[in-house]
Amino acid sequence: MRRDLTASIVAAVVFTVLCGLAYPLFTTGVAQVLFSDKADGSRVERDGEIVGSSLIAQNFMTREEIPEAERGKFGKKQVKTPDPSYFQPRPSVTGYSANVTFFNNLGPNNKELSQMFRGFLDAYLELEEPFTPGLGEGDVPVDAVTTSASGVDPHISVANARIQANRVAEVRGLDPDRVNELIDDNTDNRDLGVLGESGVNVLELNLALDEEGQ
Numbered sequence: 682m683r684r685d686l687t688a689s690i691v692a693a694v695v696f697t698v699l700c701g702l703a704y705p706l707f708t709t710g711v712a713q714v715l716f717s718d719k720a721d722g723s724r725v726e727r728d729g730e731i732v733g734s735s736l737i738a739q740n741f742m743t744r745e746e747i748p749e750a751e752r753g754k755f756g757k758k759q760v761k762t763p764d765p766s767y768f769q770p771r772p773s774v775t776g777y778s779a780n781v782t783f784f785n786n787l788g789p790n791n792k793e794l795s796q797m798f799r800g801f802l803d804a805y806l807e808l809e810e811p812f813t814p815g816l817g818e819g820d821v822p823v824d825a826v827t828t829s830a831s832g833v834d835p836h837i838s839v840a841n842a843r844i845q846a847n848r849v850a851e852v853r854g855l856d857p858d859r860v861n862e863l864i865d866d867n868t869d870n871r872d873l874g875v876l877g878e879s880g881v882n883v884l885e886l887n888l889a890l891d892e893e894g895q
Contacts, residue, residue, distance in 0.1 A: 777832070
């Protein structure tokens, strides 16, 4: 019994050192040498300041004053709304928090899910239709009104970006052709040319817009 107990303790210590210390240190070292940017979270910097991650979506909002007559019983004076001068990411029910990712398990016939998508669709049309006359429900790309598996997907579809380009170009006073060029420059193509779909990185596109000096 003593021999079995000793062997168990030795095995526990050895595997704790190997799997809990040596292996993590080894993989971390390899990642830092070969993929240092990705290992550090693919952080995006501008002028020495971290502005986000190319792997994590974030919102681009502005604050609007609420007329006093329309304020609720709690007297809220401001409300956050999408900033019309920026491209907007896919909807998120977690506020784009990387700490609380979300995967929707509701079925396609679920009333709650239907209402959520309806809300996303109405919000998208309200934002984009003034700049894209004739835009109808059937013209809205699926990714514009649905959340991704994680809720923090940094990409939107090219079709979604093209629609938003009309708004961004008008609000910023930019040539629409130039905005579409920036979309092309910040589009990630399919992996290995066949996997997935092309996607536009919203953060990198918005940073490119700001660099236009508008």
